[in-house]
C-alpha cells in the first residue's frame with residue numbers, strides 16, 4: 429500500500445471524527461430538509477448540542493433572546509449561521525486527531541487566522557464572508573491529516589520545515605511524494621465537501637497561476653500569506669493581490685486590522 433492510501437485509511441479509522449457534524453453539513457445542503465430532521469441528528473451528539481447553544485447565546489450572532497432548545501436555536505440562527513457553527517465545531521474536534529498538542533494548536537491557530545483574514549478580504553471585495561471564512565478554516569486540512577499519521581518520515585518533514593526556508597508543500601512532496609493540498613482534497617472528496625472548498629484546498633498555493641470562477645481560491649491564498657507574515661519577517665511580493673483587488677494602502681491596512689480583530693474574536697470560542 430502506498431503512503432498516501434495508508435494515511436487516508438488511518439484517518440478513516442479514527443473514531444473520534446466529528447461524524448455527526450459532518451453528516452449535518454451534508455444534510456443542510458439537501459433541498460427540503462426540515463428543522464426537526466436536523467434536530468434529531470444533532471441530539472445524537474451531546475457535546476454538539478452544548479456547542480450550538482453556547483455559540484448562539486454569544487454576542488457574535490446578535491440574538492437577544494436566551495436560547496434553550498435546539499429547534500429554537502435553528503429557527504433563530506438560520507441554516508447559513510448553523511453551517512458556520514457546525515464547521516467550527518467540526519474543525520475544533522478535528523484538531524484533536526494528531527495526538528500531538530503542539531502541532532494541533534499551531535495548525536488550529538493558523539486555520540483561524542487564515543479564516544479571519546479571508547473574511548476580512550471578502551468584506552473589502554464584496555464576496556460572501558461566510559464562504560470565505562469556511563474556505564480559510566479548512567484550507568490546510570491536508571496538513572492535519574499528514575501530521576496525524578504515525579510515521580517516522582513525518583519527523584523528517586517537520587524538522588526540515590523548521591530548518592529550511594522552503595515552503596512546507598515542497599518539503600512534503602520531496603519526502604512523502606505528495607503534499608497537503610493533494611491529500612486534503614482527496615479526503616474532502618471522500619467526505620463529500622463542496623466543489624468550491626475542494627478547489628480552495630487544491631490550489632491555495634498556486635492561485636496566481638490558476639484561473640477559475642471560484643474567487644475563494646485567491647482570497648484564501650492571499651489570507652494565507654497574511655497569516656504567515658504575522659509570524660515571519662520575510663517580505664513576500666503581494667503585487668499580484670494588490671493589482672487583482674485594486675488595493676490602496678488604506679484598504680490593505682483595513683484588511684489587516686479587521687483580520688486581526690476577527691482572529692481575536694474567533695480564538696475565544
Ligand SMILES: [Fe+2]
Nearest residue numbers: 567568632633
Ligand atoms: Fe497550505
Ligand SMILES: [Fe+2]
Nearest residue numbers: 542567568652
Ligand atoms: Fe495555510
